[in-house]
Amino acid sequence: MPSGTETPNGHAIVLDGVERVFESRDGEQIQALKGVNLTVSEHEFVSLVGQSGCGKSTLLRLVAGLLAPTVGRVAIHGETVTEPRTDTGLVFQSPTLLPWASILDNLLFPLRMLHRPIDAEARERALALLELVGLAGFASRYPKELSGGMQQRAGICRALMHDPDVLLMDEPFGALDALTREEMSRELLDLCVRRPKTVLFVTHSITESVLLSDRVVVMSPRPGRIQEIVTVPLPRENRIGSEASHEFQSCAQHIRDLIFGRRHAAA
Numbered sequence: 001m002p003s004g005t006e007t008p009n010g011h012a013i014v015l016d017g018v019e020r021v022f023e024s025r026d027g028e029q030i031q032a033l034k035g036v037n038l039t040v041s042e043h044e045f046v047s048l049v050g051q052s053g054c055g056k057s058t059l060l061r062l063v064a065g066l067l068a069p070t071v072g073r074v075a076i077h078g079e080t081v082t083e084p085r086t087d088t089g090l091v092f093q094s095p096t097l098l099p100w101a102s103i104l105d106n107l108l109f110p111l112r113m114l115h116r117p118i119d120a121e122a123r124e125r126a127l128a129l130l131e132l133v134g135l136a137g138f139a140s141r142y143p144k145e146l147s148g149g150m151q152q153r154a155g156i157c158r159a160l161m162h163d164p165d166v167l168l169m170d171e172p173f174g175a176l177d178a179l180t181r182e183e184m185s186r187e188l189l190d191l192c193v194r195r196p197k198t199v200l201f202v203t204h205s206i207t208e209s210v211l212l213s214d215r216v217v218v219m220s221p222r223p224g225r226i227q228e229i230v231t232v233p234l235p236r237e238n239r240i241g242s243e244a245s246h247e248f249q250s251c252a253q254h255i256r257d258l259i260f261g262r263r264h265a266a267a
């Protein structure tokens, strides 16, 4: 193994000098990410925020193994990511459930893909996850019989079915109404306390990022770089109910200033 790029123990995700260039249809080179270095510890919850087009989804897709970096290295648990891994779970803005399969079969689908046994234990696990997110009793329903929020909850359960260590979430609550969104944030916080995971979470909501994260990565656009990494100064277990506190509010304001201050300066 080459030295210098090894991931120290306890680091779940490492991005080392990562750049990503896309080529547009007319041949223009689009530098989506430049010089990105980021280390996410085991069971840490890290959010990515920044203006539209700053490269948040690109960064997540690189970690997911859906894209390769043009320069640099992405590693999970010390191994270079070259393709989607079985120890990661993915949740997108739209739950993309199979419409012709029941909620239970949707949850079991990743196990089928991984050729894992669909036995009584797997079914029990699916039912336990559904119960955890308030969907007990909906296992035999079809996606169209569930609301958008309920479908997204089922999508999160599906990502957790093979018990991944790393959960990658791209605007998972973006399509939900404000109330459901808040409720889902609380459920995710609770879920991460009960079943600790390393989470990389893309959001457009600064409040959501402060509510959920240990650290918030603020990205600057064109090309996307890490502008600042903000540590949230409140323990995650005590976050709910602390939204009005001075610490919460000043942390959110600092992130807002980083994002919009830059936009004003550039205008």
Ligand SMILES: Nc1ncnc2c1ncn2[C@@H]1O[C@H](COP(=O)(O)OP(=O)(O)OP(=O)(O)O)[C@@H](O)[C@H]1O
Residues within 6 Å of the ligand: 022, 023, 024, 030, 031, 032, 050, 051, 052, 053, 054, 055, 056, 057, 058, 059
């Ligand atoms: N497949 C692609 N081909 C060409 N350009 C791309 C491709 N994917 C992303 N880009 C460009 O890379 C840049 C970063 O895109 P990305 O989707 O990562 O940003 P984002 O921060 O997630 O944006 P948003 O908040 O709007 O979802 C943008 O300029 C985008 O147009």
